[in-house]
Amino acid sequence: MRKGLEQGTRGDRLTVLREPVWRTVCVYLTLALAGAGIGWLVGLLADWLVTLPWAPLQGPAELLASIPAPWLPVAGSVAGLVLGLVAQHEQLVIRLSDDRVELICKGREQEFSHDAVATAFRDGKRLVLIGHDGGELTRQECDLDAGRVADAFAEHGHPWADADPYEDEFRRWVPESPGLPEGANALLKARQKALEKEGPSDDDVRDLREELARLGVVVKDEKRRQFWRTFRQSGPA
Known part of the structure; x- marks a missing residue:
């Protein structure tokens, strides 16, 4: 069986694709060790700052320096493990x-x-x-x-293509692009702002993609630039 592939019984014909266990473990270990290292460095920095006659953030530094040595690396490790959980939650x-x-x-x-x-x-x-x-x-x-x-x-008999069959139909969006359905330019403008500010994984970016799909517009992103094409909807928007 290939790594990361879980096969059900032949009757079920179920295939589950996910990140291999070893890769997920490596992510957890890397983030935990990085967190511990950051915690250790923060402790060293705090100890150094409190020895200076004047330095910014001396109050927080004194608080951190008062924490027993093992606890900052431990806290960093826990924070790293939490980030690992977030990363695993976001895996497809x-x-x-x-x-x-x-x-x-x-x-x-x-x-x-x-x-x-x-x-x-x-x-x-x-x-x-x-x-x-x-x-x-x-x-x-x-x-x-x-x-x-x-x-x-x-x-499993699902149709697969090596490339987007509609690739040649995409055009780069610019404000007031002609050929778009009514209201689509306004949505693309709002989406462009969210894309530049928050990035392609932002909820608003995703939600506005779905709104555009209801108008018969497909949009994709390349380096925070939007490209669009239209399609003929088979049912009501």
Whole structure:
């Protein structure tokens, strides 16, 4: 069995793709050790600051210097482990069977039937599912091995493409771009502000993507620049 792949019984034909256990353990250990090192350095810095006749933040430094030596590295390690939990919570888990695709990330679950997915592909570090109307069903950050993901989709009969079949239709967004549905430019403007301020993982950026999809607009990001295309919706927005 390949690393990071959990296979159910043949009757279930269930494949679960997630980060390998060894990689998750390495993340925890790295963050815990880094946290301990930072805690140790903070203790040394505090001890040095309190010896100076004057220095900024001497009050906090005195408080930190009064803490017994082992506790700051321990606190740093705990903080590192908490960051590890956050990182694990944000990892994408893919559950595949012959009749559905299920994506789990940040406590959010999305499920798509086999018939709803026209094609799936990787766009850089993102997994994208496209519906039969050309609209994107989802676009998720995915650090899983591309070959493993492609093989698992093919094994369960889900259509997989090596590239975006609509790549040539994307155009870079500029304010008041022509050809967009009414209201889309305003949403893209708001989304651009959130994208520049918070980055592509921000909730507002994601929510505005979904609002644009209701108008028949697909949007993707490259270096905090927005690219768009339209699609003909098969049902009401």
